[in-house]
Ligand SMILES: Nc1ncnc2c1ncn2[C@@H]1O[C@H](COP(=O)(O)OP(=O)(O)OP(=O)(O)O)[C@@H](O)[C@H]1O
């Protein structure tokens with residue numbers, strides 16, 4: 001049994017045991033009270049009747065002499081044992097036969113009757129040791145107590161009945177406890193079952209097996225947890241795959257410029273003496289390829305900085321319009337080479353923005369690079385900036401291939417390249433989004449396959 005199950009069943013049981021115990025005690029107490037009280041009341045009535053009878057018809061006569069007649073009258077309507085006790089406490093008559101030498105004032109009920117009240121007493125008969133209930137009532141003649149009438153009944157039958165009823169109550173209570181225990185175990189299984197499964201799955205994941213999927217049994221918190229665990233495993237699998245893709249794509253990215261640099265180095269070494277090859281051209285290419293390598297390494301460094309939250313912005317007031325035009329000019333040659341028109345359009349007075357110029361430039365170059373990569377010759381790219389009271393909005397719009405709908409939600413993930421086979425490591429958009437977020441803004445992407453893509457940046461002023 002799991003610890004949780006023990007605790008659950010245990011707490012159920014404790015609650016129900018306490019409840020049943022309190023209920024039983026109350027019921028048993030009530031039953032006893034009801035039975036004893038009833039008997040006492042009946043005998044009390046008889047005693048009172050007898051005393052009234054004596055007061056009315058025998059008040060002037062001598063109690064001791066009339067006691068036999070009186071006893072007959074008193075015990076006529078009662079099954080109880082009746083005693084008549086004289087003024088000094090001596091037993092005058094007893095319906096079960098005379099028992100002299102017993103001094104009745106020893107009993108508490110008799111004492112009370114002699115002091116003018118009705119007395120009742122429950123205890124054991126000193127001779128038979130039987131459980132009895134005795135009720136005494138003063139016999140009065142002209143306002144003086146001349147004796148006491150005492151009714152006594154055995155409680156054996158009543159006690160048996162009360163005990164039987166109590167036994168039934170206790171048995172019923174035990175049945176309830178057993179039912180609750182069984183139910184508790186069954187119910188707790190519906191909780192511990194899924195927990196065990198979750199535990200096993202988590203253990204497997206801890207060992208590095210992410211192929212697990214946990215069955216969702218109920219629509220509750222544990223069901224949600226099962227879903228989350230399954231989803232987590234899927235995400236980890238996916239990240240694992242992305243990481244591998246990334247390593248192979250980075251290796252590829254590194255190899256291309258390296259191959260080119262090495263190729264040119266060999267060519268220059270062997271042929272430059274003859275002056276056959278243009279030395280300058282070779283060196284230019286080596287320079288460009290080295291730049292490409294540096295950029296790639298920088299990107300990777302940025303990326304790890306963002307991942308560790310170590311990327312710091314150095315913000316200063318920035319005229320975003322100027323920046324856009326500057327970038328437009330910088331990329332115009334490449335656009336022209338690819339036969340794509342690149343247009344920059346900014347609304348006249350744009351407010352100054354507190355931003356990190358280099359980082360924003362990096363974002364915009366990333367976005368335009370994407371647009372150039374995924375647009376065919378003859379296409380167009382439009383850069384636009386406008387502002388409202390609170391924010392500046394920059395859009396980069398192209399008429400390129402667009403992004404498939406199922407890829408759209410993943411493009412911001414690191415290393416995600418979709419089905420694209422273009423060069424790139426798939427971290428451009430991921431870095432860009434993080435940089436915009438650091439500026440307190442947001443980057444959104446909207447795209448339609450075959451129509452084009454619009455990337456929208458909003459940064460609060
Ligand atoms: N303008 C666009 N048109 C069509 N597809 C795009 C566009 N921008 C991004 N994508 C898709 O989103 C993917 C992720 O873009 P991202 O810029 O993050 O990576 P990359 O360009 O492939 O590599 P990197 O930017 O690191 O060189 C791209 O591989 C491409 O499939």
Ligand SMILES: [Mg+2]
Nearest residue numbers: 366370428429
């Ligand atoms: Mg990119």
